[in-house]
Amino acid sequence: MGFLVTILATVVVVHFYLWWRLVRSTTRPGSRARRVLTWTLVGLAVPLVATRAGGRIAGVGFERVVAWPGYLWLALMFYLVVFSVLVEVPRAVALLPAKRAGRREAAASVMAPSAMPVAAGSGAPLAEAGASGSPPHEQQAGGAGIDRRLFISRTAAAVAGAGALATVGYGVTRALGDPVIERVPVRLPRLDPRMDGLRLAVVSDIHLGPLTGKGHTERIVRMINGLRADVVTIVGDLVDGSVAELGPLAAPLRSLESRYGAYFVTGNHEYYTAEGPREWIDELDSLGVRSLRNERVEIRHAGAVLDLAGVNDLNGQASGDGPDLGSALGGRDAGRPVVLLAHQPVQVREAAAHGVDLQLSGHTHGGQMAPFNLIVPLQQPVVAGLASFPRAGGGDTQIYVTRGAGYWGPPVRVGAPPEITLIELHA
Template sequence: MAASRKVAVASVCLVLSLILLQFYVTSLHKELRAKILRAQITTFMSGLISLACWYLYRRLLAENHTVLACPSRLLWTLWKSVVICFLLCAQVTYATNLFFITTDPQWIAMVCYICLGTLIQLVCCLLVCDLIEIGLRVLRRGRQYQQNQISLKAQQTRTVVAILIALMLSARGLTVGLSPPPLKKVTIPMTKLPRSFDGLTVIQLSDIHLGPTVGRSRLQDVVDRAMATKPDVIVIAGDLVDSVVKKLGEAAEPLKQLQAPYGVYFITGNHEYYTGDVDAWFDKLRSLNVQVLHNEKAILQNHKQPEDTICLAGVDDNTADSFGYDGHGEHLDKALGSCDPDQPIILLAHKPSCAKRALQSKYNVNLVLSGHTHGGQLFPMIIAAYLVNPYYVGLYRVSDHAHVYVSPGTFYWGIPMRVFTSMEITHITLQATW
């Protein structure tokens, strides 16, 4: 009982210390604050990866000489070496963000992130096998000796099957992730859209994630294919970058080739604030002729009928609020307050949760373009992404006059895999419904 009290007291003290530390961190200068918060995120994620590596080590090595039934010591040593190298590569994945982010991905970063993606699939498959085994143990009847023999044989089979399924899922996910994102055409009806704007085309890019595994060459391919559609407007709905301008400025240069009659626009996602370099990115994007909608609007005026206009507004991601990032944050009043209520309103909001708040606000928003969810990107994160976000992926008709489109992302975050999800360059055609 005394030991339990000590553990409880220690846990409470730890939680209070973490809360006080967080208050202290948010009071620091934004650059130092961003570094500390990134370090906290990295530590937390590395801890999760360590737990996964420990679980796999126990399943595949420490308890598994008999499970895989290696016929010779040489094969066992080879198997053990492969597993340990695999786990080490997955474990050091986040370290590659510090040392291996350049204009185009370096092979070591790609290998580490591929190992991390495979690790996630393997852990999931083995956990499912463990649940099956628990269920069978509950249902199994008979003598203890027979139970043990059946259990050992079944465990061998389940482990091999889990490994094969995980490898197939990873291979399929890697094939999709490394392929060019397809062009997806979507027609969205809009009330109040002037007839002169009927058929207006919008290219939406989202969640490009320039960083350790996406670089200049892949961005150049997306720019070329987006420009081939000759869009009227181009929007980048956040999470463009995963590091500072100093490391990725050159990788972003192809954005200068984006051109559209009504402009090219950008809003922040959560990852821009993780970099701690968002203001420098604003300057960089403006130098590339990309207009940053920093809680502000742009008026799209029809070239043939100047009296016909659309209010295109963009709101900062609310991660800026969490980080205490001065001069930034989700401010719908700033972004939408000066839009004429008689104009059709298109809002760029990175997170679907912000889209929901905008549609529930006093502003008569007709269309929200979002990203962020990646459709979950990998199994089983697709389940969490579906449950957590008010809009998961694709087109949602919220009311007679309002729609939300959530892009699954142009690329991916870090892990170059897409398991049961897709990527896309979204080609939107607006249809007047007066």
């Protein structure tokens, strides 16, 4: 409940700021334009709230109806705020002359005589001051000042609007386009030379949900199969709903091809459904994708062995289904290299304490919509790409964080294109 109140409060504050900058500052009081724009802004907030609240209450079917306008407005709203904030300083600088002119006019009006000459014998002023009591030249100057303020405010609003529209438009094309194939060579000192060149396809954060169709999964499967990987790994956040709602969208995973199998670990979103992750684990098993639940398997290649381990996501802790590296790695041959599948990069520190050679993770989306990539480090040690952390017993635990092949919320990616990764191991 507290989280929902926080979200609603944020939505209200953001919409008020946008009204203040894009409506109030660009229209005259009482004008028809101000009324229309105000109600338009209120109307845009409705599908945004309905997308999240309605989806949880009425299910994915209802969410599909409101998701496109709701999520697109969320992205547009975000970038309107970003661009509006960016133009605040130039806007203020441009308004300085108008403010100075206003202060000069106010000072002049205070110093002006209180009495005016009158026509002889009539008691009437020689010149009418107008309804406001200001001389005509001051009204004209004031009018010019107001026009200047409106012009500058409208120009700033136009710049913010154009920037937001262009950014979101670009982001939609990237989010809905083909994922980028990232080919990443990784050297593991403990890797048996006979396993040199072993290829692992890594995909994460597919996020099957109200805005994706079966074609989204089919494209990802087709691209993975084109890599001819030895092992396929799905590192969490596959779905945003139940098997009953999204089962058909996951069906193409049955066609995944690899020499030594396809493996899955849970992400935080698998724990957000009322049914929990168990039904998806069973569903994936029927599709030929094995879930690694705090356990490991041996990958035997050219007479050598590599341990492939997987742990549950941290969000499973609340239900007693959290990660357990002790179970996943206990009792193994410490001379073998081990690759760990763990959805969240933050788990790498514990992995390093257990002597893991390489961790494969997702979760961050690479920030998905810049400048969120600047905020991710507050929670996760790596935003995207390859990094190293000191390992217990010497050496380093390497981690590769994929940006994910889908998107969450707005179908928009800016500065973080979707990704499928091919990790090639070398001795």
